[in-house]
Amino acid sequence: MKPSKEIRILLADDEPHILQFLEMGLVNEGYTVQTAPDGMSAYSLALDFRPHVAVLDVMMPGMDGFHVCRMLKEAGNAIAVIMLTAKDEIDDRIKGLTLGADDYMVKPFSFDELLARIGARLRNQFPDLLGEVALGPFKVDDRRGEIRYEDRLLELSPTEYELLKYLVLHHGMVQSKAVILDKVWGYDFGGEENIVEVYIRSLRDKLGDKEHQLIRTLRGAGYRVDLP
Incomplete structure (x- = not known):
């Protein structure tokens, strides 16, 4: 980019x-x-x-x-x-x-x-300096708050948008649940880490990632988005 x-x-x-x-x-x-x-x-x-x-x-x-x-x-x-x-x-x-x-x-x-x-x-x-960012099959438009996957507009809640944006922009790097909570939910979030699993499951459903090849789980470490 x-x-x-x-x-x-x-x-x-x-x-x-x-x-x-x-x-x-x-x-x-x-x-x-x-x-x-x-x-x-x-x-x-x-x-x-x-x-x-x-x-x-x-x-x-x-x-x-x-x-x-x-x-x-x-x-x-x-x-x-x-x-x-x-x-x-x-x-x-x-x-x-x-x-x-x-x-x-x-x-x-x-x-x-x-x-x-x-x-x-x-x-x-x-x-405004960057506009739309294209990364692999994803297009992230932060001005519109939209993410497209393979030219398909994803219907995302605000939290799903922030989570997927964070994972895509940091693709190739493992993100622990603790880091994700800090970056997406905020350092003062008082809920359980399991909330991350719930949102990851929802994102996989919307992406059609049944085999977990796009959003990978690294047991004991966290999650990583792999782009072609």
Whole structure:
């Protein structure tokens, strides 16, 4: 999927080889990219560059990613922030999200996963930039709140739409029930995890996925959408 309009992405990391690798990959995908080696230059650059998405490393000299995230959000500009960290610590994740971060990734990560997360943030916060997204047999139109499968409009409830959209946009990646509940129902959802099974069953019925080849169940891990 290539951006339909200019989409600006800011990358901030103090490891030059990571910056170069990510910049080359994102430019190849059609994004306009600028990079910064530390937090202060990242914030200064963002004021003029006005990125749609900022990918910030947590541990940077001078001003860390948490500080940059807070300042960018307080500046009032519409921006999606993805935090990068080398530590899989829940305290870091909570701190980042509390300061306004929109997503969180733990190093090392795959470039495809970063692409998927950037795409998800753009669809959620800047849907007019992308329009309709075609992925395999699916077409997701977030402006209309519609999903087509093999050119057939699916009759979906709002929750079914959000669940299927999330699984399709993150195709190829296993999604646990806990993650699905957090992303689709919200972190403050107080119900049971089994609600996910109920909605997955309904989606399979509407997709005609009797053999579970489209929405796969990975026992003990979660669900994954596989596209041709």
